[in-house]
Amino acid sequence: MIGRLVVFGATGDLNARYLLPGLAALRAAGHLDDGFQLVCADRKDWDDEGFRGWAAEQLDRHASSSPADARSWVARATRFRRADATDPADLASLIAGDGPVALYFALPPAVFPGAVTAVRGAGLPRGSRLVLEKPFGENLTDAQELNRLLSEVVPEQAVFRVDHFLAMTTVQNLLGSRLANRVLEPLWHSAHIAEIEIVWDESLTLEDRAGYYDGVGALKDMVQNHLLQVLCLVAMEPPLSLSERDLRDRKIDVLRSVRPLTDEDVLRRTRRARYLAGRIGDRRVPAYVDEDGVDPQGRTETFAEVELRLDSWRWSGTTFRLRTGKALEHDRKEVAVRFRPVPHLPFGHSGDAVPNVLRFGLDPESVTLALTGIGPGPQTLTPLTMTAQMEPADLPAYGRLLLDVLRGDAALSIRGDEAEEAWRVLAPVMSAWSDDLVPLEEYPAGSSGPGPRDQ
Template sequence: MINRLVVFGATGDLNARYLLPALAALRAGGHLDDRFELTCADRGERSGEQFRGWAAAQLERHCPAEPADVRKAIADSVRYRQADATDAADVASLVAGDGPVAVYLALPPAIFPRTVTALHQAGLPPGSRLVLEKPFGEDLDSAVELNRLLSGVLPEQAVFRVDHFLAMTTVQNVLGSRLANRVLEPIWNSAHIAEVEIVWNETLALEGRAGYYDGVGALKDMVQNHLLQVLCLVAMEPPLSLGERDLRDRKIDVLRSVRPLTDDDVVRRTRRARYLAGRIGGREVPSYVEEDGVDPRRRTETFAEVELELESWRWSGTTFRLRSGKALADDRKEVAVRFRPVPHLPFEQNGEATPNVLRFGLEPESMTLALTGTGSGARTLAPLTLTARMEPPDLPPYGRLLLDVLHGNAALSIRGDEAEEAWRVLAPVLSAWAGDVVPLQEYPAGSDGPACPGRSGT
């Protein structure tokens, strides 16, 4: 296990909301001890004492349930260094030391190539590992180039392209439900499943993240990485094991099976939109273009939807719909598997049965199955819902990812060829949207999103 972690982008949202709380959870769970060294670096001019005070405040805010002595131990132990992540000399001074180091790039993706180049020039101790956040590159060409740069720094097994969705308990439960239950796996195919929706709709608006989000948008921020990763777990063939090679081979098979989108497909099967001013709950939300730091000329979307088809024996004929939007009326974060209707209903009254739907709630974590049963009379139908109780996870998603990094388990990280294949899937959409082939719709904040005739979206 590696006992040294260096985080570049020390005062960013990622470190404050996720990495520091994840380290506290690992400490509370007995996974870290006093030998663990944490160094946080960015360009800001502040003392170590000032940074430790900031870290303590973030821990109290974002993980108040962790024991106070654990939060204090993390905050007190962190070392702060002012450094430029793109300067080889600064980088070398941070990674030098006894034994391997894990380097976490909690930085804007646009800086990755220069930082990776600086790491190459600085050199990393043998056995070190490198962690990169999504999105990996800005398009296919940049992803290919970034993979080329990374290959000069570390072997593929030491590069962790992380996506915290893969560490969510419910996302992993998709695999468990499929592969460990005889009742599901035989019907997990297009003969029985008509449609799969993978949705991450949130009431959250921009919330001060224009510096990152306005250069990315919903398609790259959510669909290209998070939702495609969930698609892989839903649609993959059963792997021989859950080891890194077997699992990642089956995931990339799914991406390679996606039927390429033509220009007509992009027009018919994709939607994009951004929110206008509106009201969400009790708060007024300005329109996206009026948010601080937004450049309206970028025409950044806050809602993206893509319909995909897989050219495979298992899934030919099933529609996979990936959707994500901000500033919507309700939080809906789930995988909804819609089964085909039965071929015949022997009921004389109320003879229409609603389709069976298996829902994996991503946040909060849940699992429900909508069935049809008999009503007050034996000849009538009525809806029936079964709900599973989910045990709380031992670690938050980022805690699981960091533990895998420190132990060198790459099963839940994204392999280089997989990252490139994900960009190939959406390359036609990016090109068409850049050329305004698909109109940029608008929807009021607090609404159900842009209008789509004939679809309820539930």
């Protein structure tokens, strides 16, 4: 297990909200000993004392569930260094020392090529690992070039393209529910499943992230970055094991099976929109273009929906709908598996049987099965709903990912060819949207999203 971690972009939101709390959880669980070395680097002109005070505040704010002594240890154990991730000399001074090091680039995708090039110039100790937060590049060409640069620095097994969605308990439970229960897997194909929705709708707005979000938008931030990963776990063939090779091979099979979208497909099967001013609960929300840091002349979407088809034996005839939106009325974060209706009802006219739906709640974590049963009257039908709440995970998602990095377990990391295939799936959508072939709709903040689509 690697005992040194260097985090670049250390004063950013990712480190404050997720990495530092993940390290506190690892310390509380006994995975980090007193010899663990944590260096946080950024271009800001801070010192150890100033950064430790900031880190303590962020840990108290975002890691309150971790014991106080674990939070205090992380803040005290951290050393801060002013450094530029694209400067080979700065990198060389940070990675100097005995043994391998894990370099975590908590930076915008545009910085990755320069940072990886600098690593090559700095000289990396044998056995070291590089961690890059998704999105991996900004398009297919970027991903291909970045993979080429990485291959010149470290072997593929030492590259961790992380997506915290894959470490979420319920996302992991998609595989558990499918593969550990005989009752589900025989039904897990198009003969029984009409549609699978993968949804991440949230009432949150920008939350001071305009500097990142306005250059990315909902399609790249959520659909390409996270929801395609969930699609892979939902639609993949049963792997021989959950080892790195077996799991990743089956995931890329799914992406390769996605039917390429034509311009006509993009027009009919995708939607984009952004929010207007409105009210979410008791909070007044400005229009997206009026948010601090947003370019009002830009065309960034805050809502994206993409309908995909898979050309495979298992899934021919099933629709996969990936949807995400910001500033909506309610949070809805789930995978909804919608089964086909039964072929015949022998109950006369005493009601309709609603098609069964199996829902995996992503946040909060739950599993719900909607069935139909006999009601109180003679041969009347009534909905039956069964819900199971998931036990809290031993580690938060980023705690799990950091532990995998330090241990060298890449099963939940994105392999290079998979990163490229994910961009290839959405390249036609990105191109058509860039050319304004699909209208940029609008919806009031606090609503359910854009209204019914014009036929």
